[in-house]
Amino acid sequence: MIRRAIFYLFLLMGALLFMYPFLWMLSASLAPETELGDLVLLPSEITLQSYSQVIDKIPIGRAFLNSLIVSLSIVAGVLVFGSMVGYALSRLRFKGRQLLFFIIIFTMTLPFQITLIPQYILMVEFGWVDTYLALIIPYLMNALAIIMFRQYFMSIPQDLIDAARIDGCNELQILFRILWPNSIPALLTVGIITFMASWNEVLWPLIVIRNEDLMTMPQLVTLFAVGGRAESQLGAKLASATMLALPIVIAYIFFQRYFIQSMATSGMKE
Amino acid sequence: MARKYVHLTPYFLVMPYIVHFFVFIAFPVLFSFFLMFHKWNIISPMEFIGLHNFYRLINDRLFFRSIFNTLIFLVIHVPLQIVVALFFAEILNQKIRLRGFFRAAFFLPVIVSGVVVTMLWEQLYGFDTGLLNRMLVSVGLPKVGWLIRPELAMPSIAIMATWKNVGLYIVLFLVGLQSVPPQYYEAADLEGANRWQKFFYITLPGINPTVLMVLILSTIGGFSLFIEPYIMTGGGPLNSTLSAVLYIYKQGFFYYHMGYAATLGFCFAIIILLVIALQKRFIERESGN
Numbered sequence: 001m002i003r004r005a006i007f008y009l010f011l012l013m014g015a016l017l018f019m020y021p022f023l024w025m026l027s028a029s030l031a032p033e034t035e036l037g038d039l040v041l042l043p044s045e046i047t048l049q050s051y052s053q054v055i056d057k058i059p060i061g062r063a064f065l066n067s068l069i070v071s072l073s074i075v076a077g078v079l080v081f082g083s084m085v086g087y088a089l090s091r092l093r094f095k096g097r098q099l100l101f102f103i104i105i106f107t108m109t110l111p112f113q114i115t116l117i118p119q120y121i122l123m124v125e126f127g128w129v130d131t132y133l134a135l136i137i138p139y140l141m142n143a144l145a146i147i148m149f150r151q152y153f154m155s156i157p158q159d160l161i162d163a164a165r166i167d168g169c170n171e172l173q174i175l176f177r178i179l180w181p182n183s184i185p186a187l188l189t190v191g192i193i194t195f196m197a198s199w200n201e202v203l204w205p206l207i208v209i210r211n212e213d214l215m216t217m218p219q220l221v222t223l224f225a226v227g228g229r230a231e232s233q234l235g236a237k238l239a240s241a242t243m244l245a246l247p248i249v250i251a252y253i254f255f256q257r258y259f260i261q262s263m264a265t266s267g268m269k270e
Numbered sequence: 271m272a273r274k275y276v277h278l279t280p281y282f283l284v285m286p287y288i289v290h291f292f293v294f295i296a297f298p299v300l301f302s303f304f305l306m307f308h309k310w311n312i313i314s315p316m317e318f319i320g321l322h323n324f325y326r327l328i329n330d331r332l333f334f335r336s337i338f339n340t341l342i343f344l345v346i347h348v349p350l351q352i353v354v355a356l357f358f359a360e361i362l363n364q365k366i367r368l369r370g371f372f373r374a375a376f377f378l379p380v381i382v383s384g385v386v387v388t389m390l391w392e393q394l395y396g397f398d399t400g401l402l403n404r405m406l407v408s409v410g411l412p413k414v415g416w417l418i419r420p421e422l423a424m425p426s427i428a429i430m431a432t433w434k435n436v437g438l439y440i441v442l443f444l445v446g447l448q449s450v451p452p453q454y455y456e457a458a459d460l461e462g463a464n465r466w467q468k469f470f471y472i473t474l475p476g477i478n479p480t481v482l483m484v485l486i487l488s489t490i491g492g493f494s495l496f497i498e499p500y501i502m503t504g505g506g507p508l509n510s511t512l513s514a515v516l517y518i519y520k521q522g523f524f525y526y527h528m529g530y531a532a533t534l535g536f537c538f539a540i541i542i543l544l545v546i547a548l549q550k551r552f553i554e555r556e557s558g559n
Contacts, residue, residue: 011361015375018437021390022378081290084283094280100288107295113493113515114539117522117532118298118305124312141290171279200383202497203515207523218385225389226501237389245386252381256374259381264441 022245029239036234050235051243057229057236060243062213063220070135070216071198077140078194079187086149087175091161108143116207123208134208135216139198144266145190152186153179189262192255199248217244305532312528323533333534335509336517337541339424343513344492346428352484354432355439356477362440363447373444377437384434388501391430392417395502417503420510427498427511431491439484446480447473482553486546493542514538 028036029050031043054060088094089101119138128134156179164178180187205219212220221240223229252259306323310316327333358376362369379387394401395416403413416426454472463471495513499505505512505520512520518538522531 007361008367011366011372014358015372018378018433019375021394022382025386025390081286085287088280088283092280092283097280100284103291104287107291109543110295110299111490111493111539111542113518113535113542114302115295115298115535116515116518117528117535118301119294120522121301121305121312121528122294122298138294141287141294146287171283175283196381200385202383202385203519207519218383221389222385222497222501225385226504234393238393241386241389245382248381248383249378252378256370260373260377260441263377263380263438264445 022249025238025242025245029235029242031235033233033235050233050239053233053236054224054240054243058220058224058240059212059215060217060220060240063215063217064243064247066132066214067199067217070132071195073132073136074139074198075191075194077136078142078145079191081141082145082190083149083153083175083180083183083187085146086153087171087179089146090150090153091158092171104143104146108147116203120207129208130211130214132214135205138204139201142190142194145194148190148265149183149186152183156182188255188258189265192251192258192262193266195251196248196259302532302536305529306536308529310528311526313526319529323530326530327533327537332509332512332517333537336512336514339510339512340492340495340514342424343428343431343495344488346425347432347492348485348488350429350432351436351439351488352481355436355443355484358436358440359443359447360473362444373437373441376440379434380437384497385501387430387434388498391433392502395426418507420508423503423507423511427495427502431495431498435488435491442480442483443477446477450476478553478556482550485549485553489545489549490542493538 027043030046030048032045032047032049035043085100085104089097089104123129123134126133128137160178160182161174164174169177200218201216202218202222205216206222209215209219215223221244224240225237307318307320308316309319309322362373366372393399397403397413397415397418400416402416406413415422417423450473454476455468458468458472493514496515496519499511499513499516500519503511505516514534515538518531518534521527521534
């Protein structure tokens with residue numbers, strides 16, 4: 001009994017080790033600036049002063065909107081195009097299918113360090129620097145998503161597809177009207193991984209966006225923290241970090257199981 | 271007519287991907303080969319300089335420094351990651367209450383942006399007001415310059431990265447542990463094997479593929495390290511946290527040495543692929559025995 005209690009106490013301390021910094025961030029962002037020296041979790045009064053400072057100093061609302069537009073566009077693109085290729089690879093016969101599959105696997109193993117500089121130059125040549133296009137278009141295709149769709153579609157009975165074909169559906173209708181409604185787990189998994197990756201992406205925006213009104217949230221918060229505009233006001237820094245973390249954490253609370261499963265399967269594939 | 275339509279559909283479906291592949295992957299890879307032999311700052315015309323970029327690379331102290339820094343990161347990050355993740359995975363693999371809660375708690379740092387995590391740990395590592403130094407002072411020990419001392423800065427970042435990622439590896443190890451057939455343990459029990467014997471002779475070989483995955487993901491992670499040093503140290507002190515990607519970034523977007531930055535990117539990519547291939551061979555040989 002006592003062993004059991006110690007065991008749980010230990011586990012609880014472990015869990016606290018991973019949650020405490022976030023709880024501290026939240027409480028410190030709500031505390032008056034004078035109380036930030038303490039690392040206690042409950043401030044004497046709750047104030048939104050730090051948040052209003054952030055809103056005054058940087059276009060954080062605009063950045064939130066930019067991040068949302070960019071992430072949702074990428075998710076939509078990856079789901080539509082990824083499932084199209086996944087469907088062709090898993091269910092249709094055509095010349096070059098093997099080669100295409102090989103290419104997709106190859107792009108998964110290609111380190112991004114090699115394409116970083118030439119992709120930036122491409123953005124300059126296209127005139128896409130400081131536009132949404134630079135943030136969205138390069139991410140519209142994702143090899144991992146294609147592989148996951150291919151895998152999932154292979155488990156769907158051929159009868160379902162044949163029946164739809166007899167009813168006169170074309171391939172696009174089969175994909176979006178028959179396969180999609182039967183592939184909700186795959187759509188959620190791919191959607192969550194893609195949303196998380198694009199919401200948290202910071203290197204690429206730092207490279208292609210200089211106009212503050214087009215910056216994504218992680219980028220703006222980073223530049224706020226390192227660029228000196230936070231004027232070493234810890235409360236404001238932590239408030240901006242909280243605002244950046246909040247949307248993902250809220251999504252995580254609702255889709256917790258899917259988050260963990262999605263990340264685990266994506267790790268497996270690599 | 272209908273037949274021909276069916277015949278063309280697959281190509282219609284994969285066409286967006288193929289176009290995207292040529293524009294954003296195939297062309298950039300080819301273009302990076304081209305860039306490696308040139309000097310270019312994007313504004314003035316490109317200048318062919320032959321193998322000069324490679325000559326410069328093998329004489330570049332910072333290039334080797336960034337590889338060394340990545341190795342330091344990996345030497346600390348990989349074993350720590352495996353030990354901590356395996357430890358918690360073993361615990362969570364037993365019948366315990368609130369398993370979902372604990373799993374969710376460990377996983378929280380995985381989903382949050384590295385920007386947030388780095389900003390938080392910057393406060394923990396702070397010299398005067400950081401939590402770690404306050405704890406040290408309160409038990410009568412001297413303050414430590416976690417991010418100030420060159421020999422400590424990269425290890426500090428490695429510990430932070432472990433904290434951020436360990437939840438993912440706990441989940442991966444949990445999957446791995448559950449794939450070990452329970453009969454093996456039952457047979458071992460009959461033979462009178464103790465806990466440690468069971469761990470070393472059954473569990474560990476059983477999760478070899480997971481260990482390989484952790485190794486590969488950590489290697490990729492180490493060579494992709496960017497935002498952590500960018501926010502915390504800017505690559506300092508004395509270049510001790512200059513990572514591979516931060517160095518490419520500096521050459522490309524501080525100095526606009528596009529040719530040299532492309533050369534760096536190419537060489538780092540080769541190194542990553544080589545290291546991963548070596549790890550694969552090593553682990554496969556181990557599990558062959």
